[in-house]
Amino acid sequence: MAEPLTQTTLNPLAQKLRLRLDEDQLTNCMRCGFCLPACPTFRETGFEAESPRGRIALMKAAVDGILAPDQAFEEQMHNCLGCRACEPVCPADVKYGQLIEQARDAIEDHTVNHRWWVKLSRRAAFNFTFPHQNRMQWIGRSLRFYQKSGLRKVVRGAGIMKLFPKYMREMEKILPDASSRGVVEQIGSRHAAKGEKIATVGLFRGCIMDVLFTDTNIHTVELLTEAGFEVVIPETQNCCGALHAHSGEAEGARSLARRNIRVFKEAGVDYIVSNAGGCGAILTEYDHLLHEDAEWEQDAKWFAKRVIDVSDLLVSHGRVPSFAESSALPLRITYQDSCHLRNVMRSSNAPRQLMSQVNGVEFVEMKEADRCCGSAGIYNLTRPEMAGQLLEHKMENANATDTHYLLTSNPGCLLQMKHGIEQHGQSGQMQAVHVVDFLYERMKKQK
Numbered sequence: 001m002a003e004p005l006t007q008t009t010l011n012p013l014a015q016k017l018r019l020r021l022d023e024d025q026l027t028n029c030m031r032c033g034f035c036l037p038a039c040p041t042f043r044e045t046g047f048e049a050e051s052p053r054g055r056i057a058l059m060k061a062a063v064d065g066i067l068a069p070d071q072a073f074e075e076q077m078h079n080c081l082g083c084r085a086c087e088p089v090c091p092a093d094v095k096y097g098q099l100i101e102q103a104r105d106a107i108e109d110h111t112v113n114h115r116w117w118v119k120l121s122r123r124a125a126f127n128f129t130f131p132h133q134n135r136m137q138w139i140g141r142s143l144r145f146y147q148k149s150g151l152r153k154v155v156r157g158a159g160i161m162k163l164f165p166k167y168m169r170e171m172e173k174i175l176p177d178a179s180s181r182g183v184v185e186q187i188g189s190r191h192a193a194k195g196e197k198i199a200t201v202g203l204f205r206g207c208i209m210d211v212l213f214t215d216t217n218i219h220t221v222e223l224l225t226e227a228g229f230e231v232v233i234p235e236t237q238n239c240c241g242a243l244h245a246h247s248g249e250a251e252g253a254r255s256l257a258r259r260n261i262r263v264f265k266e267a268g269v270d271y272i273v274s275n276a277g278g279c280g281a282i283l284t285e286y287d288h289l290l291h292e293d294a295e296w297e298q299d300a301k302w303f304a305k306r307v308i309d310v311s312d313l314l315v316s317h318g319r320v321p322s323f324a325e326s327s328a329l330p331l332r333i334t335y336q337d338s339c340h341l342r343n344v345m346r347s348s349n350a351p352r353q354l355m356s357q358v359n360g361v362e363f364v365e366m367k368e369a370d371r372c373c374g375s376a377g378i379y380n381l382t383r384p385e386m387a388g389q390l391l392e393h394k395m396e397n398a399n400a401t402d403t404h405y406l407l408t409s410n411p412g413c414l415l416q417m418k419h420g421i422e423q424h425g426q427s428g429q430m431q432a433v434h435v436v437d438f439l440y441e442r443m444k445k446q447k
Contacts, residue, residue, distance in 0.1 A: 010065055011069065012110055013069045013070075013074075013106065014062045014063060014067075016107075017062050017063050017103060019106070020109075021059055021063055023063075025099050027060075032053075034091060035051060035052040036053065038088075038089045039051045039052055039085065039086055040371060044390070049076055050079060055076060055100065056099060058073060077104055078382070079383065079386070080100050081372050081379055081386075081390075082097065082376055083339035084097040084281075084344055085370070087343055087344070095288075101248075104246070104248035105249075107248055108247070108249065109248070122249075126249050130239040130244070131252070131255075133210070133239075136210070136211050136239075137180065137182060137210075140178045140179050140180050140210075141178075141180035143211070148177075167384040167388070170419060171415070171419060174418040175415070179211060179214035182210040182214055183203075183210055183218055184235050186218060188233075189232065190231070190233075191224075191225050191230065191231040193228050193229050193231075194225050195228055196228060197228060198229055199229055199317065200229070200269050201232070201269055201270060201271040201273045201313065202231075202232050202267050202269035202272045203217065203224070203231055203273050203275075204274045205217050205233055206239075206240065206274075206275075206276050206279050207240075209276050209279070209411055213434065215437065216411075216436050217275070219436050220273070220436050221233075222440055222443075223310070223439060223443065224273065224318070226321045226443065228318055228319045232267050234266075236263045237260055237264065239256050240282050241256035241257055241260075241282055242281070242377065243378065244256065247378075250289075253282070253289060258296055260286075260303070261296065261300060261302075264303060264306075265302065271307075271313060273310050274308070274309055275309070276338075277338025277340040277410035278340050278411075278412055280308075280345050281340035281341070281344035283307040284304050284307045284344065284345055285344070286300045287300045309341055309345055311409065311435065312347050315349075315353050316350070321443045323358040323359065323439055323442035324360055324445055325358060325361050325442055325445065327360070330360075331360060331361045331404055332362045332403040333405040334364045334365070334398065335351060335355060335363070335365075335366065335369060335407045336369055338408060338410035338413050339372050339376070351409055355438075358442050361442075364402075366401050368397055371390075371393070373391055373394045374386070374387035374388065374390035375410075375412035376412070380419075391416060392420075394417070395424050398420065399426065403430065404430060405433055406430055406432045407432075407433055407438055408434065409434065409435050414434055
């Protein structure tokens with residue numbers, strides 16, 4: 001009779017995986033294969049290991065002692081985009097996103113051989129920068145100085161950008177103008193509803209959103225107040241923790257979650273509104289993130305059930321303003337779904353409903369609008385080759401719509417689509433815009 005597996009018979013990473021991974025979710029996978037055609041990396045490579053089913057099989061083999069997880073195992077876990085397109089099509093409702101984050105958390109806890117610059121970069125990002133809004137604003141000020149002072153022109157002219165990898169050079173070209181002052185610093189933290197108040201909502205301003213897309217946050221406030229909501233923007237809120245959770249920094253994500261829960265609960269809001277699909281998805285899962293924390297479990301549930309995307313809130317509870325395009329020329333628009341908004345928050349109809357209500361605009365549905373564009377948080381920086389392949393497919397479909405505007409609901413998707421439009425030389429024909437900004441401009445024109 002075979003000897004039962006114990007912690008000591010597993011290699012160190014397998015031991016950590018056994019402690020981290022949810023065994024019920026591992027065994028729930030029926031190996032049916034419905035996830036295969038939904039998975040972007042499997043579609044690109046055709047390899048079983050590049051699918052959710054394959055990755056779950058690897059995880060289970062590791063915790064069962066059949067496989068000794070090694071560097072190849074770690075690479076496979078990090079090759080996943082985390083788009084979670086597999087979850088809506090799974091008949092067993094396997095929480096694959098939770099499993100991949102648990103696996104990465106175990107890997108990061110186990111890994112001690114990061115190169116020095118990787119360790120330094122991770123510490124700077126996850127511990128020093130993202131958790132602190134004032135430091136993010138300092139980055140915004142620095143980036144704005146680079147963009148506005150003429151330094152950017154000097155750097156490009158001197159060929160300094162050639163020292164950086166190609167994908168970083170390309171992304172630098174399409175970065176929007178940064179802001180040195182966030183939404184609270186520009187317009188304040190409390191805004192009255194116009195007309196009879198429907199509810200009080202708390203705006204989650206985000207960290208990157210408030211530096212690179214401050215105007216989008218401001219326009220979100222304008223849309224919400226016009227629709228009948230009082231808007232509160234808690235000043236002491238911080239990063240949502242999505243990048244931490246996706247990168248194996250689970251404890252950092254939990255710490256950020258506790259702080260956000262506290263400040264929004266103290267604000268006494270009815271809803272917590274997100275205008276970024278990636279942020280909204282992790283916010284709705286704070287209850288899972290803190291389900292083993294007895295002190296915070298109930299408050300996390302209170303928080304998670306109140307999180308809603310701005311489009312969903314406008315459609316389901318608001319007095320939707322009138323939108324109109326003032327141009328005499330016919331305007332055609334299309335939409336790229338945010339993976340986390342569609343697959344985790346399960347919202348895809350509301351943005352389309354709002355766009356269809358804009359007078360003078362024709363909405364064209366993009367083929368495979370629900371497929372990942374390759375942004376996936378910082379995936380386009382850590383896995384630029386695969387991200388580039390996915391973006392190329394996306395641009396084929398986007399170009400086929402022959403539209404003037406490509407709209408989306410997430411900052412990462414927005415930057416990725418700007419990148420694709422620039423690569424394809426379509427800047428004069430097509431413009432990538434956040435759906436909130438598009439609607440706000442048409443609301444102004446109508447008024």
